[in-house]
Amino acid sequence: MMNKIKYLLLITLAACSLHVRAQNIFPVKLDNCSASHFCLDCGNPKAGYDEAAFAALLDKLNEELNLTGMHGDVMFQVLVSAKGRGCVLSHTDISDNPVTAKIIAALNKFKKWTPAISKGKIEEKTSINLLFTINDNKITGQIQRVNMADFRKSFDRPADPEIYNKTYQYKNENLKNYTITSWTSGNSTLPNNMIDHITIDKPGLIWLTVDDGLVTFDGKEFKNAEQNITPKGKAFSYYALATDNQNVKWVYGTRNIYSYDNTKWTRYDAAEIGIDGAYNIINNPTTGEVFFCSDEGITIYKDGKWSNINKSQFKDLSSNRVTFARRDSKNRLWIGTFSGTAMIDENNKMTNFEKTATVLKGKCITSMDEDENGNLYFTLFEYDKGEKGKINADEGIAIRNADGSFKQFTTDNSGMPFNHTTCVLYDKKEKVLWISTDRAGLIRYDLKDNWENYHNKNSTIPTSYISTMVFDNNGVLYLATRQGLVKVERK
Structure with a gap:
């Protein structure tokens, strides 16, 4: 088991409007959520969770996981539905540590999410970010709200090409x-x-x-x-x-x-x-x-x-x-x-x-x-x-x-x-x-x-x-x- 879970600051979402098509914010993309459009950390009130139930989730993780020698942060993007169900869309742990997999499973099973409300209407689906920290043999977690001004600014840069075809020779004669x-x-x-x-x-x-x-x-x-x-x-x-x-x-x-x-x-x-x-x-x-x-x-x-x-x-x-x-x-x-x-x-x-x-x-x-x-x-x-x-x-x-x-x-x-x-x-x-x-x-x-x-x-x-x-x-x-x-x- 690796002794550190990596936390990546680079956000790679391909859209930065409040309401976007199904996009994954963080580098490790999961494909087990049913999502088309969703609202990015919007609403008043915003999406969240029942505090007591989430504290119980953390207590259970701390009981079940062996965190000896581990430290670090992982961000999770969670899609919260109007019915209070959650699904992890992406995360930052590129090492795919088993602890991360346990957290994902716990978040997907958690049923005490609270949906966002905009202008008195419950949002069908909302994306929120959670930061989990491991330190002193203990895991903690909390919501990290999105600063939309900083979020938009971070994407105003060219995206370099990712060429997956390694055999074709592009001559580009035209x-x-x-x-x-x-x-x-x-x-x-x-x-x-x-x-x-x-x-x-x-x-x-x-x-x-x-x-x-x-x-x-x-x-x-x-x-x-x-x-x-x-x-x-x-x-x-x-x-x-x-x-x-x-x-x-x-x-x-x-x-x-x-x-x-x-x-x-x-x-x-x-x-x-x-x-x-x-x-x-x-x-x-x-x-x-x-x-x-x-x-x-x-x-x-x-x-x-x-x-x-x-x-x-x-x-x-x-x-x-x-x-x-x-x-x-x-x-x-x-x-x-x-x-x-x-x-x-x-x-x-x-x-x-x-x-x-x-x-x-x-x-x-x-x-x-x-x-x-x-x-x-x-x-x-x-x-x-x-x-x-x-x-x-x-x-x-x-x-x-x-x-x-x-x-x-x-x-x-x-x-x-x-x-x-x-x-x-x-x-x-x-x-x-x-x-x-x-x-x-x-x-x-x-x-x-x-x-x-x-x-x-x-x-x-x-x-x-x-x-x-x-x-x-x-x-x-x-x-x-x-x-x-x-x-x-x-x-």
């Missing part, structure tokens, strides 16, 4: 053909470098979610563009963004869906539309539908009317917790849920890919694009990893050829530098795929055998963390990153 322009808070009026979502409207105005705020960019100046019909308060953030065929902007803010018709903002009553939030908002240009992906399935807006697709209509759908949905050119609806992928064909018949032997089994699609020949391209998320905590999971991208055959590309069989991808776009002008990642930067794949990888160590892209991508009306590629806005333009 890099010289692109002009890469970056806008950051240091060289422009961008208020913050943390960009998660991007959409470009019909006239070409760029809309961005920047940290907690909503910002527009006309190519010269960034301006605040937040809705003005709801007081934001201390815990207001924007999480999803899209532009529909009528140039209406759709936004998910804290517990509200909004639209902006370029004149006024409209807020939609959750009781009327059936949702008060969304993981993703996706416009379907060919059908005029706007999809809102949430825990209630797919909520659809079209021609002023709202409808839903969920397990009540399609019992074979793996889950109502939908993170992505989009139609292809044949009007087939592709759906990514946190329990697998499904497709509803043009005859309204569903295929649940969990019941197939294709590469989509065990995967959730998280983005999709299509080329002029009907080939489909997907980014993948392995929702039930065989090896818990594995970073470079069995994900990558999948290609569904027009004949119905599938192929998956990962670091094992291609030039993919890292398997967790955030977006895939088909470039109709160059006939190549652009793939973004949150650890290895930008990938250019020519659909033959040439893979290129651009990041902050070999190009002027300022970071290896890319949240998502979009083309403008002229086919110019824009990257939403954690180090500002980036434009990649063919010379």
Whole structure:
């Protein structure tokens, strides 16, 4: 047994808003919690625990553990549910000491957590940090509250690439053909470098979610563009963004869906539309539908009317917790849920890919694009990893050829530098795929055998963390990153 448990001060969360997607703050990431969005140490009162019950937990650990000769600190990130259950998401002990495993087991079994409350409503899930200290043969523990100002500041730095493919030789012969322009808070009026979502409207105005705020960019100046019909308060953030065929902007803010018709903002009553939030908002240009992906399935807006697709209509759908949905050119609806992928064909018949032997089994699609020949391209998320905590999971991208055959590309069989991808776009002008990642930067794949990888160590892209991508009306590629806005333009 090691005589010291390491405490790491470096926090590696990939998002720093109060409400974030399921992210692990600390280096040792666990994958045994059911989490999508959660609130980061928010609320009034904040999440916590019953003091007497937690003291009893510590007493039991001290009775059961042999702490002789041990000293040190370990931080644990715990997800607290509305029902008072807890689950450890990550921790700082990179040595994986058996004592740490015992603490994790005790925290996961503890049933006296108290959920956070915001504006009188119990938060569904909240992340809090606990510091455990071993000294003088005794273990103590307490909550360490998050200082959001310091927390945000700690992330305003470039993320260096993590290349997991150790065999492919990246020549990057096409890099010289692109002009890469970056806008950051240091060289422009961008208020913050943390960009998660991007959409470009019909006239070409760029809309961005920047940290907690909503910002527009006309190519010269960034301006605040937040809705003005709801007081934001201390815990207001924007999480999803899209532009529909009528140039209406759709936004998910804290517990509200909004639209902006370029004149006024409209807020939609959750009781009327059936949702008060969304993981993703996706416009379907060919059908005029706007999809809102949430825990209630797919909520659809079209021609002023709202409808839903969920397990009540399609019992074979793996889950109502939908993170992505989009139609292809044949009007087939592709759906990514946190329990697998499904497709509803043009005859309204569903295929649940969990019941197939294709590469989509065990995967959730998280983005999709299509080329002029009907080939489909997907980014993948392995929702039930065989090896818990594995970073470079069995994900990558999948290609569904027009004949119905599938192929998956990962670091094992291609030039993919890292398997967790955030977006895939088909470039109709160059006939190549652009793939973004949150650890290895930008990938250019020519659909033959040439893979290129651009990041902050070999190009002027300022970071290896890319949240998502979009083309403008002229086919110019824009990257939403954690180090500002980036434009990649063919010379």
